[in-house]
Amino acid sequence: MFQSLKKRLSSFIGKAEETAGKAAEKKAELTTETKIKGILQRRIQLSEGDLENIMWGLQLDLIQSDVAVETTEFILERLKEELRDKEIDKDRIHEFVRNSLRGVLIEVLKPERDIDLIDFVRNSEKPVTLVFLGINGSGKTTTIAKVAHLLMKHNLSVILAAGDTFRAGAIEQLTKYGERLGIKTITHQKGADSAAVIYDAIEHAKARKIDVVLADTAGRMQTKVNLMSEIKKICRVSNADLKIFVGDALTGNDAVDQARIFNRDVGIDGIILTKMDADVKGGSALSITNETKKPILFMGVGQGLDDLKEFDSEWFLKKILEE
Ligand SMILES: Nc1nc2c(ncn2[C@@H]2O[C@H](COP(=O)(O)OP(=O)(O)OP(=O)(O)O)[C@@H](O)[C@H]2O)c(=O)[nH]1
Ligand SMILES: [Mg+2]
Structure with a gap:
């Protein structure tokens, strides 16, 4: 069941992780202090540019999995809010992105009134x-x-x-x-x-x-x-x-x-x-x-x-x- 959606969400999380990893490396190069100390910064952020890059793929993936256009837009907007400029622990990017995605999808699935x-x-x-x-x-x-x-x-x-x-x-x-x-x-x-x-x-x-x-x-x-x-x-x-x-x-x-x-x-x-x-x-x-x-x-x-x-x-x- 739902293999297409699952595969695409998982590839999105992977891509976000990869982009965040690159952002971390770039940041480390720019920081002389870390260069001297020879360590990478532990906390990283995803810039607007990074987000645009990873969201584009997600948008196509959701639409191809038959997610309605308005819902896709809502998910992208909310995800950007959740991820933009947040300090993320370098070793927990995957978890952070997945939890953010999960939080947004909970909102998407919430009706105005539940009925048993x-x-x-x-x-x-x-x-x-x-x-x-x-x-x-x-x-x-x-x-x-x-x-x-x-x-x-x-x-x-x-x-x-x-x-x-x-x-x-x-x-x-x-x-x-x-x-x-x-x-x-x-x-x-x-x-x-x-x-x-x-x-x-x-x-x-x-x-x-x-x-x-x-x-x-x-x-x-x-x-x-x-x-x-x-x-x-x-x-x-x-x-x-x-x-x-x-x-x-x-x-x-x-x-x-x-x-x-x-x-x-x-x-x-x-x-x-x-x-x-x-x-x-x-x-x-x-x-x-x-x-x-x-x-x-x-x-x-x-x-x-x-x-x-x-x-x-x-x-x-x-x-x-x-x-
Ligand atoms: N695999 C699967 N088949 C289903 C399911 N629900 C219905 N079907 C099948 O879908 C076909 C149409 O089901 P119906 O219940 O006759 O559909 P309907 O909406 O009453 O159709 P109309 O009376 O023509 O308006 C039937 O062959 C059902 O067996 C389901 O959950 N899974
Ligand atoms: Mg019928």
Whole structure:
């Protein structure tokens, strides 16, 4: 996972170390006192010129790892602030640069509000309605089944709403998952009003005292405008407790752009990034929160029902900086 980002960050740290080493040598040459004493100065600084030199490569590397442009710029600016004119112990340059980078990336991954889904559901008035949004193929339906499975493992009762009434086979796909999980799926016929299906499911949940309604939605309609107005209507009618954007990590910057658009048009509360098991870049995971300020709740790491992992920024940073 994320090999590309890891390799590039590691080469950046190496380059910073090398540049700082050269700066130290230069400084030592200039200082007659150290020349006489024959020792190198212990503490060095990276000048603006040194920084420009090492940041240029980092900028390209991040963009090539699918980190969004704005996030890349933010990382560079903050890193420069952290490194510029700081007194660095000559023998600890590597550690210093890596810690600075780590600090900046923690900021990048920080949402405006963290959500623990299980706690959220437990503490909310029932039924809790979670609506899953995202473009076609991003993994919404599969993710709904995984989330249902997770909630059930925490002794919460779940019902599914087949809100994708547009794509052929979508209702059957969700119903099959419902059967596999042993839970009910509320369906209307293909082409029916999606908001009405979800409304029905909520009524059903109220009557049967079911804790959570997981609502599927279409990822494609005749036009993008249609899709957004449909999604807006669904969110309004269902009065969703959480609107969860599902993005395909493999699409990199596209997933980030989609999240930004969904957030702007309907307002999202959290993000699930799927197909992380196959993601060698890691750029969308790094930038999506910075671009939307919303938390990544989970990552999809395979096609099975158990292949859903809570996203932990410490774990992610370890993967891209250390392992
Ligand atoms: N490897 C991997 N595959 C996944 C993951 N999540 C979903 N998939 C696969 O991605 C494909 C699309 O998943 P769906 O859940 O049908 O996507 P969707 O967003 O509902 O698509 P539409 O209904 O067309 O809008 C399926 O083949 C899934 O098995 C994941 O985390 N890892
Ligand atoms: Mg689907």
